[in-house]
Amino acid sequence: MPVVKSKIEEARNVKKEGRFSIIKKFINKVIGSLFKEKKHVKLGLYGPPNGGKTTLANRICKDWLGEEMGTVSAIPHETREIQIKEQINIKSGNKELSFNLIDTPGIATKIDYEDFVKKGMKKAMAKKRAKEATKGVIDAIKWLDDMDAVLVVIDATKDPYTQVNITIIGNLVARNIPVLIVGNKVDLRKADIKRIEAAFPQYDVIGISAKFGKNIDKLYEALFVLVD
Amino acid sequence: MSLTLQFIPYTEIEDLSSLGRIKKLLKMAKENKIVLLEGRLKKEEEAELIKTTMEEINDEFKGIELGVIYPGKGEGDFVKRIKSSFVEMLLGNRMGITIIGPASIVKEIKKDPNKIELYTQSPPAKSKKKKR
Numbered sequence: 001m002p003v004v005k006s007k008i009e010e011a012r013n014v015k016k017e018g019r020f021s022i023i024k025k026f027i028n029k030v031i032g033s034l035f036k037e038k039k040h041v042k043l044g045l046y047g048p049p050n051g052g053k054t055t056l057a058n059r060i061c062k063d064w065l066g067e068e069m070g071t072v073s074a075i076p077h078e079t080r081e082i083q084i085k086e087q088i089n090i091k092s093g094n095k096e097l098s099f100n101l102i103d104t105p106g107i108a109t110k111i112d113y114e115d116f117v118k119k120g121m122k123k124a125m126a127k128k129r130a131k132e133a134t135k136g137v138i139d140a141i142k143w144l145d146d147m148d149a150v151l152v153v154i155d156a157t158k159d160p161y162t163q164v165n166i167t168i169i170g171n172l173v174a175r176n177i178p179v180l181i182v183g184n185k186v187d188l189r190k191a192d193i194k195r196i197e198a199a200f201p202q203y204d205v206i207g208i209s210a211k212f213g214k215n216i217d218k219l220y221e222a223l224f225v226l227v228d
Numbered sequence: 229m230s231l232t233l234q235f236i237p238y239t240e241i242e243d244l245s246s247l248g249r250i251k252k253l254l255k256m257a258k259e260n261k262i263v264l265l266e267g268r269l270k271k272e273e274e275a276e277l278i279k280t281t282m283e284e285i286n287d288e289f290k291g292i293e294l295g296v297i298y299p300g301k302g303e304g305d306f307v308k309r310i311k312s313s314f315v316e317m318l319l320g321n322r323m324g325i326t327i328i329g330p331a332s333i334v335k336e337i338k339k340d341p342n343k344i345e346l347y348t349q350s351p352p353a354k355s356k357k358k359k360r
Contacts, residue, residue, distance in 0.1 A: 137278065138283065
C-alpha cells in the first residue's frame with residue numbers, strides 16, 4: 001500500500017510540476033513580451049509650435065538612421081501631420097533602446113491665417129495652412145493616449161509658463177506617461193534653462209540645441225532613464 | 229472698444245458633462261466675451277477645450293487665449309500645508325480661476341503662479357481721410 005500511495009503522490013507531484021512549468025513558461029512569456037514591448041516604445045515629441053520638435057526629430061534620425069524626418073521652417077505650423085519614424089535603435093554604453101519616434105504638430109489655442117500672410121504667404125495658401133494646422137493640433141491631442149513616453153520640447157528663449165505647456169504636461173501626467181522637458185535652442189543667448197526648471201520644478205529638464213547637437217548625448221542617456 | 233467680462237460661478241458648470249462645460253465656455257468666447265470661470269477644468273477637459281476650439285476655427289473665429297491660475301499646494305510650515313491640503317480636498321476644482329478670451333480680443337495671457345496679465349489686441353488703426 002505505501003508503495004502505491006507513494007506512486008500516486010509521485011504522479012501528483014509530476015502533474016503539479018508539469019502544471020507549474022506551464023504556468024512558469026506562461027509568466028515568462030508574458031513578462032518577456034512586456035519587456036520586449038517596453039524596450040520598443042512609442043516616443044512622442046510634443047510642445048508648442050516652433051519649439052524645435054522637428055529639428056530634434058531630424059537630429060535623432062540623422063544620428064541613428066542617417067536620414068532626416070521632416071522639413072523645418074521659421075513659419076509656425078510647418079509640421080501639420082503626425083510623422084512617424086519606426087525602429088530607431090540608440091545605444092549608450094552597453095545599453096540599447098529601440099523606439100518609434102512620433103513627431104507631432106505644435107499645439108496652440110489659436111490659429112490665424114493672417115499671421116501666415118504677415119510672414120509673406122499668399123492668402124489662399126495661408127488659409128490652407130491654417131486649416132491643416134487646426135487639424136494637426138486635433139490629431140496631436142488625439143495621439144496623446146498612444147504614447148509610452150514624451151519629450152516636451154520648449155523654446156528655451158521664451159516664457160515657459162504658458163497654459164499650452166502646462167496643459168500638455170498635465171495631460172501626460174494624468175495619463176501616467178513619463179515626461180522629460182527639453183529646453184531647446186540653448187545656443188541662443190536668450191535661452192534660460194533655469195527659468196524652465198523654476199516653472200516646472202517637479203520634472204526633469206534638459207537643455208539642448210537640436211540644431212547644433214549640443215548636449216544631445218545627455219538627452220540620449222536621459223531617454224534610457226525615461227523609458228526604464 | 230468695450231470689453232465684456234462674464235463671470236461664471238463654478239456651480240453653473242458643476243453638473244454639466246465635460247462636453248457641456250466646453251461648449252458653454254466656448255460659446256461665450258465666440259460671443260466675444262472674456263470668461264472668468266471660478267475654479268478650473270480638469271486637465272483632460274483643457275485638452276478637449278483646445279481640440280474643440282480647433283474644430284471651430286474659421287475666418288471669423290481665430291481661437292482662444294487660455295489662462296488658469298491655481299494656488300500652489302501650501303508652502304511654508306507643516307500646519308499651513310495641512311490646511312491647504314484640507315482646503316483643496318474640500319474645494320477641488322473650485323479653487324483658482326480660469327480665463328478664456330477670444331483670440332480676436334485677447335492677444336496674450338501671461339501668468340506666474342499668482343498673477344495673470346491679460347494683453348488685448350490693439351484696435352486696427354483708422355485710416356486718415358484725405359481732405360479735398
